[in-house]
Amino acid sequence: MTNMVMWTRARVVGGALLLLALTATACSRAPERVAADTAAPITVSVATVGMSDLTDAVEAGGVVQARTTATLMARILAPVLEVRVAPGDRVRAGQLLLVLDGRDLEAQARGARARTEGASQGAAAAAAGERAAQAALVLARATYDRIATLQARQSATSQELDAATAALRGAEATVAAAAARVLEAASGLDAAQAATQVADATESYTRITAPFDGVVTEKMVEPGNMAAPGTPLLRVEDTRGFRLDVRVDESRLGQIAVGGAVAVRIDADASAPREVQGRVSEISRATEVDARAFLVKIALPDGAGLRSGMFGRAQFAGSSRQVLTVPRNAVVRQGQVTSVFVVSDGTAHLRLVNIRDTEVLAGLAAGDTVIVSPPPGVADGRRVTAGGRR
Numbered sequence: 001m002t003n004m005v006m007w008t009r010a011r012v013v014g015g016a017l018l019l020l021a022l023t024a025t026a027c028s029r030a031p032e033r034v035a036a037d038t039a040a041p042i043t044v045s046v047a048t049v050g051m052s053d054l055t056d057a058v059e060a061g062g063v064v065q066a067r068t069t070a071t072l073m074a075r076i077l078a079p080v081l082e083v084r085v086a087p088g089d090r091v092r093a094g095q096l097l098l099v100l101d102g103r104d105l106e107a108q109a110r111g112a113r114a115r116t117e118g119a120s121q122g123a124a125a126a127a128a129g130e131r132a133a134q135a136a137l138v139l140a141r142a143t144y145d146r147i148a149t150l151q152a153r154q155s156a157t158s159q160e161l162d163a164a165t166a167a168l169r170g171a172e173a174t175v176a177a178a179a180a181r182v183l184e185a186a187s188g189l190d191a192a193q194a195a196t197q198v199a200d201a202t203e204s205y206t207r208i209t210a211p212f213d214g215v216v217t218e219k220m221v222e223p224g225n226m227a228a229p230g231t232p233l234l235r236v237e238d239t240r241g242f243r244l245d246v247r248v249d250e251s252r253l254g255q256i257a258v259g260g261a262v263a264v265r266i267d268a269d270a271s272a273p274r275e276v277q278g279r280v281s282e283i284s285r286a287t288e289v290d291a292r293a294f295l296v297k298i299a300l301p302d303g304a305g306l307r308s309g310m311f312g313r314a315q316f317a318g319s320s321r322q323v324l325t326v327p328r329n330a331v332v333r334q335g336q337v338t339s340v341f342v343v344s345d346g347t348a349h350l351r352l353v354n355i356r357d358t359e360v361l362a363g364l365a366a367g368d369t370v371i372v373s374p375p376p377g378v379a380d381g382r383r384v385t386a387g388g389r390r
Contacts, residue, residue, distance in 0.1 A: 102206030
């Protein structure tokens with residue numbers, strides 16, 4: 001019984017305290033509301049919500065790549081002797097990057113050069129023989145002419161004339177044979193020189209050089225490995241120009257044209273993505289033929305501090321449409337809540353809205369007047385005065 005009495009008294013006391021607290025709160029808030037209603041109006045800038053043209057953007061992500069990339073491969077079967085570069089090294093055009101074992105090819109090249117030298121000497125000997133035959137022909141012709149003149153004067157016998165004639169014909173045949181040997185020697189020299197060029201070119205395959213100025217991005221062999229024709233050895237990329245490769249659905253392809261400007265955002269730094277202006281350089285079907293997607297290559301400006309492997313997003317301009325928009329600086333964001341101050345009859349009213357960028361999805365209507373860049377003193381129900389429109 002005593003416990004019941006004590007519990008009843010506690011309830012009475014608690015209720016009395018709660019009533020006193022509510023009364024005090026009401027008394028304290030009433031003057032604030034009266035003050036807000038009677039305070040001098042705040043001058044604010046306003047804008048009218050209206051319809052605007054909005055262009056939808058088609059966004060596609062991709063990876064930054066060098067415009068020019070070379071995969072250096074072996075053209076002969078030979079062991080790898082030296083690899084003189086590593087990934088990340090900058091190289092110059094013509095710089096020696098890798099050496100293969102080409103001792104057998106070097107020996108073949110020396111043999112080809114020796115044969116070329118021998119053919120050259122043979123050609124010189126054939127030319128000398130032709131000159132000797134020409135000299136003998138001159139002598140034989142002079143002898144024949146002299147004997148023929150003497151025979152006409154009855155000062156030489158017919159036998160002497162026949163001998164002179166035979167000597168002349170023999171000299172002429174010797175000259176023809178010498179000329180043929182000269183042609184043969186020249187052909188042999190040409191063949192030897194061609195064989196030497198082939199041997200020298202084959203020997204040069206043992207020295208892999210950089211095709212252009214750039215950076216080594218990948219090394220696929222080590223000294224001692226066996227290089228075979230078509231085996232990738234090194235990969236070099238030209239860092240003077242980059243592009244962004246993105247895949248675009250076939251339905252969006254009509255909005256993209258070669259040569260068109262494209263806004264590109266490079267996400268090298270998540271906190272501060274880099275904005276650059278690119279240009280569509282090529283449109284081709286993607287590797288997956290049945291994917292109904294196209295590969296779009298976007299040339300990026302030089303000197304933008306890019307490197308291969310960066311992720312980027314391209315924004316292609318889409319179709320235009322009429323939408324209800326509100327100035328960006330009229331939107332008040334508090335966490336996940338988005339609102340604006342709407343001015344009606346000289347009073348600011350806080351209104352929740354659904355907005356995507358500047359497009360109004362819900363909460364406002366065309367013709368509504370909103371406060372732009374609300375000053376700190378503006379609150380729901382506060383009297384305001386429009387100081388200007390934007």
